[in-house]
Amino acid sequence: HVLFQxxxxxxxxxxxxxxxxxxxxxxxxxxxxxxxxxxTRAKLEKLAPFDRSAVAAIVEYGSRLxxxxxxxxxxxxxxxxxxxxxxxxAKQQGHRIVTRADVExxxxxxxxxxxxxxxxxxxxxxxxxILVQVDGERVGQINGLAVYDYADYSFGKxxxxxxxxxxxxxxxxxxERTVRLSGKIHDKAVLIIAGFFKAMLPxxxxxxxxxxxxFEQNYGPIDGDSATLAEVIxxxxxxxxxxxxxxxxxxxSMNQFGxxxxxxxxxxxxxxxxxxxxxxxxxxxxxxIIPKANTTNLMLHRHARQGVEEGRLKIxxxxxxxxxxxxxxxxxLGVTDVHEPVKAPKDSxxxxxxxxxxxxDSDKKRF
Numbered sequence: 001h002v003l004f005q006x007x008x009x010x011x012x013x014x015x016x017x018x019x020x021x022x023x024x025x026x027x028x029x030x031x032x033x034x035x036x037x038x039x040t041r042a043k044l045e046k047l048a049p050f051d052r053s054a055v056a057a058i059v060e061y062g063s064r065l066x067x068x069x070x071x072x073x074x075x076x077x078x079x080x081x082x083x084x085x086x087x088x089x090a091k092q093q094g095h096r097i098v099t100r101a102d103v104e105x106x107x108x109x110x111x112x113x114x115x116x117x118x119x120x121x122x123x124x125x126x127x128x129x130i131l132v133q134v135d136g137e138r139v140g141q142i143n144g145l146a147v148y149d150y151a152d153y154s155f156g157k158x159x160x161x162x163x164x165x166x167x168x169x170x171x172x173x174x175x176e177r178t179v180r181l182s183g184k185i186h187d188k189a190v191l192i193i194a195g196f197f198k199a200m201l202p203x204x205x206x207x208x209x210x211x212x213x214x215f216e217q218n219y220g221p222i223d224g225d226s227a228t229l230a231e232v233i234x235x236x237x238x239x240x241x242x243x244x245x246x247x248x249x250x251x252x253s254m255n256q257f258g259x260x261x262x263x264x265x266x267x268x269x270x271x272x273x274x275x276x277x278x279x280x281x282x283x284x285x286x287x288x289i290i291p292k293a294n295t296t297n298l299m300l301h302r303h304a305r306q307g308v309e310e311g312r313l314k315i316x317x318x319x320x321x322x323x324x325x326x327x328x329x330x331x332x333l334g335v336t337d338v339h340e341p342v343k344a345p346k347d348s349x350x351x352x353x354x355x356x357x358x359x360x361d362s363d364k365k366r367f
Contacts (some may be wrong), residue, residue, distance in 0.1 A: 023066040024074055026059075034059050034072065036078070040081055047087040053100035058082060061107065064299040067267060082106060104302050111301075114153035118272075121148075121157055126279060130217055132158050133246045134281040140238035142328070143249040144215070144230040145273060146222075147265035148299060156265065156272025158249060160216040161227060163234040168210035168359040172197075172235070175214040176222050183223025192225075193232055195256035196321075199338035200350060207357045211235045228254040229289075231323055233328050240352040242329050248287035249273040250324060257338050258321040262293040271304045274313050278303075285314055289324050292317035323361035325349060 003010045004017065038050050038058060050058070059160045061082060065073035073079070083098075085106040092096040098183055124130045134143070174190045177184035182190075190213075201207045213231055213361050215222055216236040229252035237244050253261035279287040286307075292296075295317050300308070307313030318324045322333040334348025344350035 004224070009026075010195065013345065021076075022074055023068070023071045026063060026070050026072045030072055031059055034062060037076060038083055041083045042074055042087075042327065045084060045087070047083060048090050048096060048098050050083070050098045051085075051100075054086065054098045054103050055101040057100045058086075060299065064267065064301075067264075067297045067299060069299060070295050071216075085087045085149050092126065107301065108136075111153070115155065116151070117148065117150060118155040118157075122276065122279060125158075125276060132160060132276060132280060134158075134277045135283050136246050136288065137243035139241055139243050139247060141232055141246070142230045142234045142237070142244050143273070144227040145249050145251045145269040146227075147268045147272075149265075154265065154268050156269035158273060158276055159218065159227065160173060161213065161230050161234050162216055163211055163213050163231070163238040165209055165211045165235065165238040167208075167357065169208045170210040171208075173210060173212045175212060176218070180222050181218070183221060186223050186227075187227050189225035189228045189231075189253070192254065193228060193235070196232060196254065196258055196338070197235075198213065199256060200258070200335050200342070202342040202354060207354070208356065209239065211238065211290050225253040226251050226265075228252065229260055229291075229321065229324055236325060236333070236349050236353070237329065239356065240331075240349040241356075242331050242349055242352070244328050245278070245287075245330075247283040248289060248328060249286065252289070252291045252318070252324070258335075260291045260293075260318050260320060260324065262291050266290055266294045267299055267301075270300055270313075270315060271299070274304050274307050277313075278307075285312060287314045287316055287327070289316050289318055289327055292319040 025338045035055055038055055041047065042049060058079060062072040062079060063069055065075060065078060086098050086103045089105045090102040095102060125132050140163040142161050145156055146159045147154055147156050172190055172194050174182055179186055213235065230250040232254060233244065233250065251263055253263055255261060273288055274286060304313060308315065316327060320336065322336045325333040332345030332348045334350035335342060344354065346355065
């Protein structure tokens with residue numbers, strides 16, 4: 001597109017323009033095309049035959065490449081490489097037919113060749129150089145998630161998000177922005193959070209507070225809005241003095257009305273979270289809270305799928321902040337629709353916040 005717009009000669013030489021997508025619908029016809037492609041590669045490359053389970057694993061990998069259960073990748077070079085590597089694994093194991101186990105082993109070996117940086121960060125967490133908590137409860141602390149992308153390998157990692165609050169008029173203080181480590185999208189997300197709190201609290205009097213939000217042990221630039229949901233829960237937890245369960249992680253963007261919005265890298269985030277929990281955790285169950293809109297993007301690798309099947313990993317989709325907050329704390333938020341008059345029960349999070357701010361206000365008047 002850039003060449004077409006900027007180079008006049010390009011338009012004269014290439015008169016017929018066509019766009020080619022890197023994905024296609026996961027229809028029965030296109031799945032059959034995958035089957036034919038695998039069979040053709042096996043014949044041309046003199047590979048061992050692939051059984052049904054192996055082809056199914058390759059089709060799943062095609063969906064994983066585009067992070068969508070309803071789509072398939074058209075990057076057939078990567079599919080070809082997987083067939084060759086799977087054939088090598090099968091023959092190394094003495095198998096005459098390539099099975100799902102051979103395909104999944106080939107994927108594991110590929111990840112092993114590329115995951116040096118991930119292993120380095122995991123080692124730092126195990127040594128407690130990077131502090132991570134995946135058991136117990138804590139006020140104002142939550143496990144957010146980030147994706148590290150190294151072109152040919154991406155992985156997820158827990159980001160500890162903390163918040164402290166006080167009765168003041170400074171509003172929401174974004175530490176990353178103050179030290180110029182925050183990108184524009186994250187800055188926008190913080191302003192959206194401020195807008196949500198204005199809508200969530202009662203409008204009959206001016207409520208004000210200061211909250212300081214920090215991505216702990218983050219020493220590089222940070223951007224994106226996928227931590228918005230986690231940041232809001234951390235702020236509410238700190239204001240209402242309600243502890244957050246640490247055996248869960250949260251990812252999700254959010255608008256000013258509290259609706260949870262889709263994010264990218266959901267597979268890497270869930271897998272990275274569970275890998276860390278497996279290494280450090282002592283709980284029987286770990287929970288990943290994701291946007292409901294991202295459920296069709298779930299195409300998890302073998303280790304995370306096994307965790308789900310065994311009940312050690314639970315993935316919970318949510319569509320509103322009120323659902324996520326109650327899952328994370330066991331206490332209702334108290335507000336489900338910011339357009340309605342706020343009448344939060346006293347034992348809810350919003351009810352406790354209002355009581356605290358009212359008591360602070362009355363103390364000020366008394367003095």
